[in-house]
Amino acid sequence: MTTHNRSALQIAHEALLHIESAKSALNQLESMLFAVTMLKDHPAHAKNLISAAWYLATDNANATDGSYESIHDALDDLAPQNAQSENVARNSEGQP
Numbered sequence: 384m385t386t387h388n389r390s391a392l393q394i395a396h397e398a399l400l401h402i403e404s405a406k407s408a409l410n411q412l413e414s415m416l417f418a419v420t421m422l423k424d425h426p427a428h429a430k431n432l433i434s435a436a437w438y439l440a441t442d443n444a445n446a447t448d449g450s451y452e453s454i455h456d457a458l459d460d461l462a463p464q465n466a467q468s469e470n471v472a473r474n475s476e477g478q479p
Contacts, residue, residue, distance in 0.1 A: 395458055402451045409444035416440055 416437035419425075425433065 392458065392461060395454070399451065399454055399458065402447060402454065406444065406447040406451055409440055409447055413437065413440040413444050 416433060419433050420430070420437055
């Protein structure tokens with residue numbers, strides 16, 4: 384049973400890393416779109432599209448950030464609470 388829980392935790396941590404990458408990409412996109420909205424040389428329809436894209440990037444970046452934080456906290460709750468139990472589990476994995 385412990386092996387399955389550890390595998391599930393490893394999978395969850397990998398998923399969390401992917402969410403963190405998505406969060407970073409959305410934040411970068413949000414920054415770029417905001418910079419483009421500051422330019423004055425766009426027709427009105429282009430400005431509207433850029434503003435809509437910026438809103439979507441901002442909204443999704445915020446949602447992804449919230450998901451990241453809640454999953455991170457949940458994983459912390461599942462992880463061993465002290466280094467000694469983690470070391471015992473790690474040391475016993477390779478022994479028959």
